[in-house]
Amino acid sequence: MGMTQATAPAINDLTARHRERLDGALTALATRDYWSAFPESPSPRVYGETAAADGDKAFRAHLDADFPLDQPGTNGRVAPERSPYGVELNIRYPHADPQALLRAALDALPAWRDAGPDERVGVCLEILDRLHQRVFELAYAVQFTTGQAFVMAFQAGGAHALDRALEAIAAAYRAMTDVPRNAHWTKPAGKGDPLRMTKTFQVVPRGVALVVGCNTFPTWNSWPGLFASLATGNPVIVKPHPGAVLPLAITVAVAREVLAEAGHSPDLVALTAEDRGEGLASVLATDPRVRLVDYTGSTEYGDWLEAHARQATVFTEKAGVNTVLVDSTDDFAGMCRNLAFSLTLYSGQMCTTPQTILVPAGGIATDAGHKTFEEVSRGVADAVAALTADDARAVELTGAIVNDAVLERVNSARSLGTVLLDSRVLHHPNFADAVARTPLVVLLDADAEAAYGAEWFGPIAFIVPTVDTARSIAILRDITSAKGALTSLVYSTDNKVIDEVTRAALDVGVHLSINLTGGVFVNQSAAFSDFHATGANPAANASLTDGAFVTNRFRIVQSRSHSTTP
Amino acid sequence: MGMTQATAPAINDLTARHRERLDGALTALATRDYWSAFPESPSPRVYGETAAADGDKAFRAHLDADFPLDQPGTNGRVAPERSPYGVELNIRYPHADPQALLRAALDALPAWRDAGPDERVGVCLEILDRLHQRVFELAYAVQFTTGQAFVMAFQAGGAHALDRALEAIAAAYRAMTDVPRNAHWTKPAGKGDPLRMTKTFQVVPRGVALVVGCNTFPTWNSWPGLFASLATGNPVIVKPHPGAVLPLAITVAVAREVLAEAGHSPDLVALTAEDRGEGLASVLATDPRVRLVDYTGSTEYGDWLEAHARQATVFTEKAGVNTVLVDSTDDFAGMCRNLAFSLTLYSGQMCTTPQTILVPAGGIATDAGHKTFEEVSRGVADAVAALTADDARAVELTGAIVNDAVLERVNSARSLGTVLLDSRVLHHPNFADAVARTPLVVLLDADAEAAYGAEWFGPIAFIVPTVDTARSIAILRDITSAKGALTSLVYSTDNKVIDEVTRAALDVGVHLSINLTGGVFVNQSAAFSDFHATGANPAANASLTDGAFVTNRFRIVQSRSHSTTP
Structure with missing residues (x-):
């Protein structure tokens, strides 16, 4: 045989x-x-x-x-x-x-x-x-x-x-x-041969x-x-x-x-x-x-x-809608820089790019004192602006826009709310015909869930004021359950909040990054260590x-x- | 956290x-x-x-x-x-x-x-x-x-x-x-902190x-x-x-x-x-x-x-149609006894019970010399008859018939071909109302594939003459691909035949038992060692x-x- x-x-x-x-x-x-x-x-x-x-x-x-x-x-x-x-x-x-x-x-x-x-x-x-x-x-x-x-x-x-x-x-x-x-x-077979x-x-x-x-x-x-x-x-x-x-x-x-x-x-x-x-x-x-x-x-x-x-x-x-939940931070500048990098990298054309940033309307506690909602959203928008100020350096982060549908989406997104940072044309020093854009950052009302709860693939980010962090957690749960997500991200100095968001992430089946302020970004996953997608929410079955x-x-x-x- | x-x-x-x-x-x-x-x-x-x-x-x-x-x-x-x-x-x-x-x-x-x-x-x-x-x-x-x-x-x-x-x-x-x-x-991050x-x-x-x-x-x-x-x-x-x-x-x-x-x-x-x-x-x-x-x-x-x-x-x-391919054997009596036990156990009401037994019309080589097709089919039927001759002992193997549909199926199967061994009523010594039956063994023509290629769940076995072993292998492939199978079983003393059947079993995704003549039966699988079903043919997806x-x-x-x- x-x-x-x-x-x-x-x-x-x-x-x-x-x-x-x-x-x-x-x-x-x-x-x-x-x-x-x-x-x-x-x-x-x-x-x-x-x-x-x-x-x-x-x-x-x-x-x-x-x-x-x-x-x-x-x-x-x-x-x-x-x-x-x-x-x-x-x-x-x-x-x-x-x-x-x-x-x-x-x-x-x-x-x-x-x-x-x-x-x-x-x-x-x-x-x-x-x-x-x-x-x-x-x-x-x-x-x-x-x-x-x-x-x-x-x-x-x-x-x-x-x-x-x-x-x-x-x-x-x-x-x-x-x-x-x-x-x-x-x-074994008793006294007989096995x-x-x-x-x-x-x-x-x-x-x-x-x-x-x-x-x-x-x-x-x-x-x-x-x-x-x-x-x-x-x-x-x-x-x-x-x-x-x-x-x-x-x-x-x-x-x-x-x-x-x-x-x-x-x-x-x-x-x-x-x-x-x-x-x-x-x-x-x-x-x-x-x-x-x-x-x-x-x-x-x-x-x-x-x-x-x-x-x-x-x-x-x-596809999914990736949510960021901002509750508090001990490194406000690091948070803004980290988020800005994640939003800018490959013009947001990653399935893992954060899209919807939830911030309490009353503002948050930070290492630089209390920051109002306006200061937080301004901080993120300014960090994106600073990161993309120089065209030649910006295009090495943004790359180019993959297709016209993304451009049209950027145009449509402008009218969804208040533009905190407009998307602008980037001129590539080596490729005159490259189609490159900076991220658009839009302030949306809390009741605009039809907009921020849907996927807007491309260099488009929404900042949304919520009643409080408990409400932010509820929104994260709702969006992720309904639309799925590849990633989620929370900023908080409060272990109780971290625990609650961790539990929410388990319940809705999404990977969670916590307090990223340095050289690791929510849209990146490392082979052999980070799982990519869970298969446990609508964004992926594997x-x-x-x-x-x-x-x-x-x-x-x-x-x-x-x-x-x- | x-x-x-x-x-x-x-x-x-x-x-x-x-x-x-x-x-x-x-x-x-x-x-x-x-x-x-x-x-x-x-x-x-x-x-x-x-x-x-x-x-x-x-x-x-x-x-x-x-x-x-x-x-x-x-x-x-x-x-x-x-x-x-x-x-x-x-x-x-x-x-x-x-x-x-x-x-x-x-x-x-x-x-x-x-x-x-x-x-x-x-x-x-x-x-x-x-x-x-x-x-x-x-x-x-x-x-x-x-x-x-x-x-x-x-x-x-x-x-x-x-x-x-x-x-x-x-x-x-x-x-x-x-x-x-x-x-x-x-x-590691170069000269910096990792x-x-x-x-x-x-x-x-x-x-x-x-x-x-x-x-x-x-x-x-x-x-x-x-x-x-x-x-x-x-x-x-x-x-x-x-x-x-x-x-x-x-x-x-x-x-x-x-x-x-x-x-x-x-x-x-x-x-x-x-x-x-x-x-x-x-x-x-x-x-x-x-x-x-x-x-x-x-x-x-x-x-x-x-x-x-x-x-x-x-x-x-x-469900599936489990096939036995008889090519030759160095233990004719053991083969017949082993098959008879498998057919009789729980009145064939196991998903792993063999149903369709393919034997070359020209007979097979055995340890007891050449056996004609009639001698082989007679050998199997006689072994079943011997195993079930005594009602009190038989019911300890057959148990009882799980529902009326099985009884009706036995009745229908009688008219499919030539009855080699009829199913008979067993009287249970302890349970007067137990519904118990011996296996029915029916000879079918090779062209009766509509019958032997379909599942007849219960104490029903078909013996089918084929042109030769090559044709038997082709039938095994066809039935298993079309209807699925939980088990397959081959008897051969020829390593080339064993190799060919092994390859067929791999191609159609069915587990194969080879030359079972002793105390292991094709319808049994041992936990921790034998897989039950493959998930690779229509009988099961797992x-x-x-x-x-x-x-x-x-x-x-x-x-x-x-x-x-x-």
Whole structure:
């Protein structure tokens, strides 16, 4: 009895080569202390003197060219991207026949399944290593498709995304190896010979996995699902957002290259680039062969996927309304600076950016004495203004606006209340056509919940006076329960208030940051330590990376037979 | 900052008291060798001279009486059970208002959540201990509601069910404790002070859990979901099958007693007994407050739950068609005896009972020389006849027929093909009104796939001649893919055939037993070692007990704040 095990020496090398990194990730997951496998600084001291220039060159080689991707079923080319920096892209991707990709994926499944967890994880870690070798190219690809500023694109789109991918692979590995590959079962039988069985447990994948990427974080948000599915044995079809194809096209190219080198079918990972409006995600997500879907994007489409992709397990990260509750602070200036940075970073185009800031109408106690509501809201608005005063420095924080809908939303938001700080046009020193804006800060009445209780994605923040902190807590509960949230943040020097907000956060299922006044920001989460989303409120049904994110990507199939030897 | 932790010394005692048992279960899960916490022998040498009589007395005290259960919202009484043994039951259960139970459950949730994994698991293990103290009473309750024979009711309904419950609790504990309760996060910051954060991670439940029991295995099939949900912080409402209420009523009573003693709300576990046809499961399963559903029963209703209980994560074990593939054997007599026992046990009323036996029309090689197809099918039928020849001994294997639908099905199956062994009435020596039958064995043509490819739940087996083993493998694949299966079984002396069937089992996602000729039967699975169902074919979407069975019953909610000390 036995299962055919593919034996490819090169793969064993890959597993061994990356063993230390995997062990580091597993240890980090168990302790949740700081750990990182991929340096986040793009400094030449870390990556070498020519790394940035080489990456830039590699990125530019893609422009106005056919993207090289040798996969089945290509019917012409599509070039759907438009850069928020105004850079002409015209990168032409294969326009794939999804039926051909599905067939090729299923053909490749059995051998990949039988390769086993160690071999698959070794291949996945090698893919990460190759992606890391191209991290500057990826950073530029992220920057010029999403509008992120370069440093953020390098970190969130490169190093941190690699860490998040590694985290997902490690979590999948842990889940798969919770079950031993073989067991000997010996049951005592009184005075007679014991009953003896030999048992084999094999991880089997669910089927074809679909990853639906988003426009703003094509790598950070897509890689965890992609690698969790691949590591657990599922072929993966990547459907990028038409606005941010290149980072995922590079990802797929690298994955296919490594798979082929390691003796596996490259068709285990494929790209389905599409023109805007084609609706390929809906076709693929409802195909009976697709059994896993990972999605990041709008609540509307995420809800549609959950309702219609019934044959699949669907992991969604949708939108929410992130609330900040200001009760009191022992560092007023630090609070304002910290909030201003969070509001400004990538022009508020992060699912984790705070939006609705609740402040008691009677003002708050601070280290600088009592501050009136007006002083608090002025403090936040002024801190944003100071942070964005210089255009050349501001754009390195704000990046560019990802699409016109965000601009229109900023315009609409102006008329919702009293503008405390208007959004203004930023002129990028290097990209004349870049569309960049500073955050808009609007004062809303407490009864304007229809406005501040809804998501206004983009550089838009609301400051709302409330009767008192108890009322602020009630509003945080209501908004988060109804609309969901990725993050919440409280400022208070009163442990009783902290306890009450902590309890509210548990009740409505949202992660809580407390009194952030320094170099940690509510919109950032650290791989191996911070969970991203909870899966416990309407903003997401999954979390990066908890057990539920990986365990449903595979099943265990067992065989057993009598054994004469112990 | 901090979460209120309930501190109840008694609970810490419970956790400590059961620590050794929990550790044993965790070790067993990691090795999957034989392990059991609850002795399976009802012998007086194990349980004491008076245990059986005491249990019988306790069981009889329930008859023709109001079942004592002090829970909210009771509107009168229901007594829906009818014993397959013809024993007058008339046990009157509270007829609960589901709205009152849901409200009470949600009220009890926050304190149970905040009690934490160790305390919750300690309480769950204490409940198992108390159930074990009443294991004879439970065995009689299972016997006289389900129709199981006593020894089976004691084992499958008592000791083994306790082991399966313990397995689920241990798996939940492992999943919850994969994430540390607290972490210190220290990120180096060049020459400056490192960034330091203190982080807290709390397990939060999904909401109210619903357990929908079945008529045949009210404890074995319901306890894993019940205890997995409860251990992870979810209040549980138990909706028993109207035919098998008592075992779950005792379960709920014991759980409420332990919860109250430990200082928790007894409303964390409640019973909703109903009259036949009330449809309470559908009302509860689609309530927005219900976020977890565990179900065992028909495919039709399981599919309905999966389609309609959209707000919940639904774990189903439905029906399938279990196939036996006979290719060759080195122990013909052992094979026939083993199969006969599997077909006879509990009159084939197990979801794991084999139904469709595929044999090459040209016969097979055996240790006793070549056997024609007729000799093989005769061998199996004769072994069943021999096993059931003596009524008094037969009923200790067959038990009684759970309901009239099974009897009608036996009658219908007779006309499907050639009857090799007719089902006959068994007279129970102690229960004159017991409805007991021997298995029916029918020869079907290979083209009668509409018959042998569908589920015929009950004491009904089909033997089907196939062109050859390759064709048998194809049929196994087709049936299992289309209808699902809980088990599959192959007999072959040819390693190549074993490999091919193993591959088929992996492809269609069904557990495989190989060459069972001794004291292990395909319809039995051992807790801590054998998985029950795969979740990878239409017979079930979940498996007892893999990671996916427990990880989706909770989420992690995190809080973080700056820290000045490492």
